[in-house]
Amino acid sequence: MRALILGAAAGGGFPQWNSNAPGCRRARRGDPLAPARTQASVAVSADGEHWFLLNASPDLRQQIEANASLHPRHGLRSSPIAGVVLNGGDVDAIAGLLNLRERTAFGLYATAKVHAVLAANPIFNVLAPDVVARCRLPLHEATELCLPDGRGSGLHAELFAVPGKVPLYLEGQDAPKQVTGEETVGIHIRDGRSELYFIPGCAAMTDALAQRLRGADLVLFDGTLYRDDEMIRAGTGSKTGLRMGHMSLSGEDGTLAAFSSLEVRRKVLVHINNSNPVLLADSPERAEVEAAGWEVGYDGMMLL
Numbered sequence: 001m002r003a004l005i006l007g008a009a010a011g012g013g014f015p016q017w018n019s020n021a022p023g024c025r026r027a028r029r030g031d032p033l034a035p036a037r038t039q040a041s042v043a044v045s046a047d048g049e050h051w052f053l054l055n056a057s058p059d060l061r062q063q064i065e066a067n068a069s070l071h072p073r074h075g076l077r078s079s080p081i082a083g084v085v086l087n088g089g090d091v092d093a094i095a096g097l098l099n100l101r102e103r104t105a106f107g108l109y110a111t112a113k114v115h116a117v118l119a120a121n122p123i124f125n126v127l128a129p130d131v132v133a134r135c136r137l138p139l140h141e142a143t144e145l146c147l148p149d150g151r152g153s154g155l156h157a158e159l160f161a162v163p164g165k166v167p168l169y170l171e172g173q174d175a176p177k178q179v180t181g182e183e184t185v186g187i188h189i190r191d192g193r194s195e196l197y198f199i200p201g202c203a204a205m206t207d208a209l210a211q212r213l214r215g216a217d218l219v220l221f222d223g224t225l226y227r228d229d230e231m232i233r234a235g236t237g238s239k240t241g242l243r244m245g246h247m248s249l250s251g252e253d254g255t256l257a258a259f260s261s262l263e264v265r266r267k268v269l270v271h272i273n274n275s276n277p278v279l280l281a282d283s284p285e286r287a288e289v290e291a292a293g294w295e296v297g298y299d300g301m302m303l304l
């Protein structure tokens, strides 16, 4: 399998359009210790020719142009992008689908609940049903992803429930309850030789998730915040990480602690919020996550 990080930042990207915070200012002036990142997405391929996107980020057009593997190679209209697998209905997972209009066939894979969110938003009708096949994946069942001509891709995807919440734009008046179901899922991708987990949003490490990830070869995990209250402390927001459906890296219930005994061979942070100091290569927090065996994902990072 080949696997490439197209974008490693959380929703908003790094720098975020309306952020004048110190980290974003460093990214904006081209500081090599604070490189800009687009919103989270990964591309995977069994044969190096046909690619599946894990999430369609709002930055997808830029990500395609930045990665030659995703450029058209045949005829006047074509694309190596054979499909998209979604982990949820958040803006940063689905907005890039709008870039994939123009009538080139691909498969769109998600849970029934996430498909219902797309179906309820008529703007996604730009993905014409005679061209874009919408495939519902049941939870906890590995399914081979198909190429647009119906042949198998050699990649098998399994979606599994992780603690999360409904997308921000579907929240009601009250703070949403944490849910573990079809709203937020992790994605497991494997071919005959290698495997990868993509979990850009996860509100807590459950026993079931720990059991699943124990001993895995490669896990790309939610790196949204370093501290649960970092946006409040910085004065850039009023929400904690948990309120947004994300566990944080530090702390007793944090990601570093949760993974410390899981014996995952390679651990990479993705979906990193612009407030997270691990984005800054000279920060003590970066040194701490690296000492705990984590790599901080970046755009263009070739994983496999």
Ligand code: MLT
Pocket: 010, 011, 090, 091, 092, 167, 168, 201, 244, 245
């Ligand atoms: C999240 O990851 O919490 C969401 O992407 C936030 C958002 O939709 O802005």
Ligand code: MN
Pocket: 010, 011, 090, 092, 201, 271
């Ligand atoms: Mn997000």
